[in-house]
Amino acid sequence: MEIYLPVAEMSVNWLLVVALGTLVGFLSGMFGVGGGFLMTPLLVFTGIPSTVAVATTLSHVTASSMSGALAQWRKRAIDFTMAGVMLAGGVVGTLFGVWLFALMRRQGQMDLIVSLSYVVMLGSIGIIMLRESLTTLQAARSGVSVSRRLVNRGWIQALPFKMRFRQSRLYISVIPPIAIGFAVGALSAIMGIGGGFIIVPAMIYILRMPTNVVMGTSLTQIIAVTAITTVLQATSNYAVDIVLAGLLVAGGVVGAQLGVRAGARLRGEQLRLLLALRVLAVGAGLAWQLVAHPADVYSLSEGAP
Amino acid sequence: MKRTLLALLLLLTAFVLLPSPIGAGGAARAEDLVSGISQDIIQITSNYTGTNIVVFGAVEREPNTQSRDIVVVVRGPDEPMTVRRRDRIAGVWVNHDAARFEGLPAYYYLASTQPIARIAPREALDRYGIGLQSLRPTVIGSHHDPEPFRQAAIRYHQRVGLYAASPGSIDFLSETLFRTRVPVPAGVMRGQYNVEVYLFRDGQVVSAQSTPLFVDATGLERRLYNMAHDAPLSYGLACVFMAMLLGWISSVLFRRPA
Numbered sequence: 001m002e003i004y005l006p007v008a009e010m011s012v013n014w015l016l017v018v019a020l021g022t023l024v025g026f027l028s029g030m031f032g033v034g035g036g037f038l039m040t041p042l043l044v045f046t047g048i049p050s051t052v053a054v055a056t057t058l059s060h061v062t063a064s065s066m067s068g069a070l071a072q073w074r075k076r077a078i079d080f081t082m083a084g085v086m087l088a089g090g091v092v093g094t095l096f097g098v099w100l101f102a103l104m105r106r107q108g109q110m111d112l113i114v115s116l117s118y119v120v121m122l123g124s125i126g127i128i129m130l131r132e133s134l135t136t137l138q139a140a141r142s143g144v145s146v147s148r149r150l151v152n153r154g155w156i157q158a159l160p161f162k163m164r165f166r167q168s169r170l171y172i173s174v175i176p177p178i179a180i181g182f183a184v185g186a187l188s189a190i191m192g193i194g195g196g197f198i199i200v201p202a203m204i205y206i207l208r209m210p211t212n213v214v215m216g217t218s219l220t221q222i223i224a225v226t227a228i229t230t231v232l233q234a235t236s237n238y239a240v241d242i243v244l245a246g247l248l249v250a251g252g253v254v255g256a257q258l259g260v261r262a263g264a265r266l267r268g269e270q271l272r273l274l275l276a277l278r279v280l281a282v283g284a285g286l287a288w289q290l291v292a293h294p295a296d297v298y299s300l301s302e303g304a305p
Numbered sequence: 306m307k308r309t310l311l312a313l314l315l316l317l318t319a320f321v322l323l324p325s326p327i328g329a330g331g332a333a334r335a336e337d338l339v340s341g342i343s344q345d346i347i348q349i350t351s352n353y354t355g356t357n358i359v360v361f362g363a364v365e366r367e368p369n370t371q372s373r374d375i376v377v378v379v380r381g382p383d384e385p386m387t388v389r390r391r392d393r394i395a396g397v398w399v400n401h402d403a404a405r406f407e408g409l410p411a412y413y414y415l416a417s418t419q420p421i422a423r424i425a426p427r428e429a430l431d432r433y434g435i436g437l438q439s440l441r442p443t444v445i446g447s448h449h450d451p452e453p454f455r456q457a458a459i460r461y462h463q464r465v466g467l468y469a470a471s472p473g474s475i476d477f478l479s480e481t482l483f484r485t486r487v488p489v490p491a492g493v494m495r496g497q498y499n500v501e502v503y504l505f506r507d508g509q510v511v512s513a514q515s516t517p518l519f520v521d522a523t524g525l526e527r528r529l530y531n532m533a534h535d536a537p538l539s540y541g542l543a544c545v546f547m548a549m550l551l552g553w554i555s556s557v558l559f560r561r562p563a
Binding site for chain 2: 002003004006007009010011047059060062063064065066067069070071109112116223227230231232233234235238240242243245246249250253254256257290291292293294296297298299300301
């Protein structure tokens with residue numbers, strides 16, 4: 001059951017890795033997020049060096065997202081214009097992230113900055129989502145229909161460079177999508193994530209895109225960003241393990257398909273409530289790690305800092 | 306096992322036939338030590354989960370000596386390492402101080418006939434780098450006491466099984482023949498290792514021998530490793546292509562008849 005990973009230079013139980021891939025792929029298909037932010041810590045937990053975990057998870061995200069995006073594409077639920085605009089910001093963000101990654105690694109503060117930003121981001125996104133989905137669920141139960149279309153978008157409406165996004169039935173400035181794309185690209189390079197857990201809430205709550213195109217569009221954007229980051233990680237850090245990637249991907253694509261089906265049976269509000277709870281749980285876990293007394297206050301990293 | 310015994314037999318024959326000592330002892334009196342290893346190359350294949358090598362040898366019988374001890378040290382390639390210490394600042398654990406070391410091995414295993422503190426005094430052990438406490442790396446870029454950081458580095462490697470000491474694990478098969486089993490765990494690095502065998506008499510090294518041991522990947526594993534380092538762009542693109550292809554295939558396979 002053991003298989004040797006040539007780049008990580010270690011052996012792992014391949015059944016365990018395939019199972020991890022399937023589980024994360026399932027969540028990914030269900031919520032339309034890549035699952036990188038779950039996969040990376042899980043891989044590190046099985047003893048895989050964190051650089052390899054970060055770089056290799058990206059391939060898993062690419063595959064899960066591909067599988068999920070094709071399923072959405074058949075339903076015509078992808079806004080390619082929006083994905084393209086976001087990617088323009090994403091490419092610049094990825095390059096910035098790689099630069100920042102190197103800088104933080106030299107300072108030895110990467111773990112802290114990554115954890116802190118995760119806690120702040122997950123905490124705030126999770127709370128906003130939780131509140132909104134609970135309100136909607138309550139309103140639905142009492143028979144009142146809440147139309148999100150009528151909600152005032154405020155400052156977003158005031159921005160220049162407006163563009164029409166036909167699929168999303170939106171006429172908004174390109175600045176917010178580009179800014180979101182940039183942020184997600186940078187995070188992808190730093191944390192080995194696709195950024196779906198940021199893109200999805202941002203599309204719903206900031207851009208006010210209709211929920212049915214959010215999944216497909218975010219997955220399309222994630223495929224592009226993770227593909228670019230994988231190549232950058234392979235050329236700059238030699239940290240992508242193709243054997244590990246293959247195992248994760250094999251499990252991930254099956255899980256993603258099953259997840260899409262499970263997701264189709266849930267209602268939008270329930271889906272968002274579940275995602276909100278998941279985001280909050282990960283954020284709380286990371287916050288605890290920051291303040292809890294570490295098992296060993298010393299940590300070791302190989303190679304030059 | 307058969308191979309090891311055969312090698313031992315051959316070694317013994319050679320030892321009897323050739324009177325000149327092979328051991329490179331530093332002492333004035335030539336003490337004879339011959340040693341060998343069961344394999345001088347470890348091939349890492351796709352199902353590699355760690356292995357054992359057997360280090361064996363023979364010492365000349367000295368009827369009137371008091372103590373005779375064997376120490377076997379297996380060292381992996383040296384690797385630069387950075388150790389960081391976290392301190393609590395405003396309730397959050399933050400990496401604060403750091404020390405960089407050069408010259409710490411990636412793998413270190415020690416086998417001896419008895420605890421090394423009983424074999425020789427500290428200075429003698431330090432001179433040959435025998436024992437975990439004798440690992441003295443060069444400290445680079447540290448403006449505080451590097452000792453706790455060095456201890457932490459050793460502790461880390463012990464925890465992951467890459468540093469180990471096992472006193473009393475050398476078996477004497479006869480008066481002159483000894484043998485020990487060295488575990489090579491799954492997490493070892495590729496590179497050149499050294500198997501050092503020391504013969505101690507009365508707290509002094511009288512003879513020593515060093516044999517190189519190579520750990521290398523073979524077949525597909527080697528080709529993939531080489532590709533990742535020699536052609537990283539194609540390697541990265543291959544990863545992305547594989548991921549997209551598998552994603553597409555699964556999507557076709559799972560397509561529901563609409």
